[in-house]
Amino acid sequence: MKLLTNVRKLLLLQQSPKQRLITTARTITKISQPHDEAEPALTSSELDELERNCEMRHHKNNIPLIRQLVQALHSTGQTGQDQEQTRRQLEEQLELLPNATHPRLLGYDNQPLELANYKHRVLPEQGVAKExxxxxxxxxxxxxDHLGNYTGHKSYYLTGQLAMMEQAIIQYALQSITxxxxxxxxxxxxxxxxxIEACGMRTEGERTQxxxxxxGECLSGTSxxxxxxxxxxxxxxxxxLPVKVAAVSRCYRAETSGLHEEKGIYRVHQFTKVEMFAIATPEQSEQILEQFKNTEIALFKQLGINFRLLDMPPCELGAPAYQKYDIExxxxxxxxxGEISSCSNCTDYQAKRLQIKYRRDSDGSLAYAHTINGTATAIPRLLIALIESYQGAGNGNGNDSIQIPEVLVPFMNGQRTITKNKKVPEIKLVKFIKST
Structure with a gap:
């Protein structure tokens, strides 16, 4: 993984007669060095490699600006104050660089590779299945509908048996992963x-979610x-190590979409998710990622939906991921x-920014850990897949019904079918008529 090695020695800059600043794409660390050895640690060709990584991942390419800042920092015409300002700018730009990319993904050409396709149900034909x-x-x-006045755009209510199913999915996932x-x-x-920024999500800019x-604090986009x-x-x-933890939380996203296929609860501003997270050694992290992937596959197999496993290309990795699997x-x-789950190996991208380390048994030295994350269940989209896949033909009088997946039945008080909710009053909107 040549790029990872190159990134770790990104720049070696003079800071004082007894101290230098090493800046990598993932952290900034001060170490002691003799003053007369202050030289850039990366060649122009190695910066070219980092630039190709940015372009391949469709990430903002700030390498030209980094080159300018490095050149300015070594300019003899800068005062001490100018150098300090330039150094701060350089540090900010280096923090924006993405992680390296797994070598197997380099030939994917912006398209995911389908690794497996799991079919568990015979589904209604096109035009018959309801949304x-x-x-x-x-x-x-x-x-x-019509929630904008008091809950905002892209909000929703789940009631009755559908709200129960949400809780059943959470309990099912927790039981499985614990x-x-x-x-x-x-x-x-x-x-x-x-x-949030140390985990790889920007909090500023026009496209922030x-x-x-x-x-000054933020709502978490994921646990x-x-x-x-x-x-x-x-x-x-x-x-x-490895340390494996999980959480159930609300997730807040400022993203919106006008696409017809992403209407309804497919893309919303808040939703519930069960998340898996691990701290591992570099030698363990790829194996842990495979475990996360297999856990997700097992969860959805038991739910009996049709889904596929994708190995995602560089342009879909975001900033922190070294490699990522999606499940649709x-x-x-x-x-x-529709994407219902993913899992990523972020290697030491997050750990370096958050200073998560472990002490090696072999020599007692400290090293940066690797972090791995994965979605056990993201409720709204999984509900879409379940309800649409398990819909019945009705009973002849216009009433639809939904079969409950067998693994969820114990968490729904033994109930096996969802029928019309008559306990919650139906909302009927009428115009206000002013009395005269």
């Missing part, structure tokens, strides 16, 4: 900006961030594949 919103509305289990050694942690939804509060923050500034013993479920009402 989630129509089914849930007909059964009086869901409301998303049996595999994951320890449950309850996490906060409000996080400092530096934790992060909700910012007046206090991965809070779980990573839990281990910040920690030094673990090698024999403790077939949604027959929408006639589309």
């Amino acid at each position: 989630f919103s129509d089914l849930a509305r007909a059964l009086n289990l869901y409301r998303m 049996r595999q050694g994951f320890k449950l942690i309850s996490v906060p939804d409000i996080l400092p900006r530096n934790i 992060v909700y910012k509060l007046d206090t 991965e961030m809070a779980l990573a923050g839990f281990f910040a500034q920690r030094q673990l013993a090698e024999q403790e 479920a077939w949604m027959p009402g929408r006639q589309m594949w």
